[in-house]
Amino acid sequence: MNSKRKLLNASNVIVGLWLLAMFTIFPLVYNYYYYDILQTKFYTVVILTVLMILALIVISGFGGGFKNFFDKLHSKGFSAWFKEEFDIWDICITVFMVMTVLSTLFAGQFIRQAVTGENGRYSGLFLISLYVAIYFILSRLFSFSKVYFTVFLAISIPICLFGYTDYFNMDILHFKENIDAAQWPIFTSTIGNINTYTAVLAFYIAISGTLFITSPLDNGKNNGESVGKLIFYYLIMLMNFIALAMGTSDNGYLTLAAFFGIMPFVAFRSMEGVRRFVLTIFTYLLGIRIIKLINTVYSDKVLGISGLYDFISDFKYLDLVIVLLLIAVIAMYFAAYKNKKNAKDNEALLKTFRYIWLGILVVVFLGLIFLGVKINSNVAEAGAKYGSLANYFIFNDSWGTFRGYIWRAAIEEYMKFPLLHKIVGSGPDTFGIYISLLRNEEMQTVTGQIFDATHNEYIQFLFTLGPIATVAYILGLIMPSVKALRTKVTDLRDSCELPYLYASAIAVICYATQAVVNLNLPVVTPLLWIFFGLTAALLRDKGEIING
Secondary structure: OOHHHHHHHHHHHHHHHHHHHHHHHHOOOOOOOOHHHHHHHHHHHHHHHHHHHHHHHHHHHHHHHHHHHHHHHHHHHHHHHHHHHOOHHHHHHHHHHHHHHHHOOOOOOHHHHHHHOOOOOOOHHHHHHHHHHHHHHHHHHOOOEEHHHHHHHHHHHHHHHHHHHHOOOOOOOOOOOOOOOHHHHEEEEOEEEEEEHHHHHHHHHHHHHHHHHHEEEEEOOOEEEEHHHHHHHHHHHHHHHHHHHOOOOOOHHHHHHHHHHHHHHHHOOOHHHHHHHHHHHHHHHHHHHHHHHHHHHOOOOOOOHHHHHHHHHOOOOOHHHHHHHHHHHHHHHHHHHHOOOHOOOOHHHHHHHHHHHHHHHHHHHHHHHHHHHHHHHOOHHHHHHHHHHHHOOOOOOOOHHHHHHHHHHHHEEEEEEEEHHHHOOOOOHHHHHHHHHHHHHHHHHHHHOOOOOOHHHHHHHHHOHHHHHHHHHHHHHHHHHHHHHHHHHHHHHHHOHHHHHHHHHHHHHHHHHHHOOOOOOOHHHHHHHHHHHHHHHHHOOOOOOEEO
């Protein structure tokens, strides 16, 4: 084995160990319960990532990695090397990083805060730089193994179980002993705020659900999954569906919309995918029915679900829908068993299914627009007719626990920026400083609270980093995800990677969707950059294949 191969293998090992640490230590770690959960997660990411980077630098130094890099750059020329090594999304992330640096340099008197993020949520230049480093390291040095995904999903078990006990107001680890009882419902598990908890669950649902739906059965050539592994994915998915509802955060709806809305475009490439998607819908509704039963039997002990979850669970035909879905699943699998000898997917039919699903999404989207217009045309009447459901369509300052106000305030203040700061923003994670200086009195009068973030990742980036960085960030996330979902088995060097590529891409999309109403936090955002990096790595398809 030559020195170059040894260096690559050593780098793969370091990256693999870091990934395992992030999948196990990071989600579970805490120090002083919820009181410093943000700082604890932040320092965990920083320490683990800096150690990985230092280890890679050391072995590259001793193993001749830097010399190999400069020799390659010299022999090919910068232009040829850049075209070979950088995809369009790599360029987007590079632009995002450059604009973040410029935003920091022009942050004026708040340059220190822009670097550290100390007056916000620690998402300053330093942490963003680590995120970008994570992306480029994983996309170049990740060596595929199924083990990483299995470990990641296994860790969701204690997270969900802890969330369940919180739903029953048990506080078994005494996390809430010194928290006001009125605030108990807004903190859960080892994650913290329920909005952040549901954002973390989005990753577990995306990975477990996608792997369950798209992984083929093992054909004896190690190109699929065993029955036991598929059952594992199914149970993890069910656990996380239930945990998402028990998290009692409206943000979870966006995760579900993204997951169920996009999944058929990959699931409906095989009849087995169609069957498992229908089974997944049945499973989700079954989870809601289980929670409804729990709420009925233990009404005096549980937090209770609300919002759309409550609307779905109270649907008078829910039991009938569940039974019909179960009958459909049984019928489809019975038909597949009877035709096993002549089993061959009808590609034209599957393509029709995908077009039908696209049509359903368009109709639903137009229906929501129509409902929104109708509700806003007569708010008083809509409130009486649609109840709490109408609140989701009436956009005003109080919408989304005053997200409506802070979004409006952020955009209005951004529009007042001088031209330079319209381009580069106010500086990373400095929104809280500016909104407090500019609108503190009005903010407290209207909302009764102080916002240090916009609760919308894209508006936050627009305000703090400017439009170029924001657009580059969005395109950087979306383009590889779209390419991943259009990838076929024949496009990859090893077919066993395909479900994991789909899973990583859908995890990124689920995060990107719920980020419309959520924060960029070191409690959850590192997972985004990890699966973003894994998506890019699997698209590059240059790592070693280690089945397991």
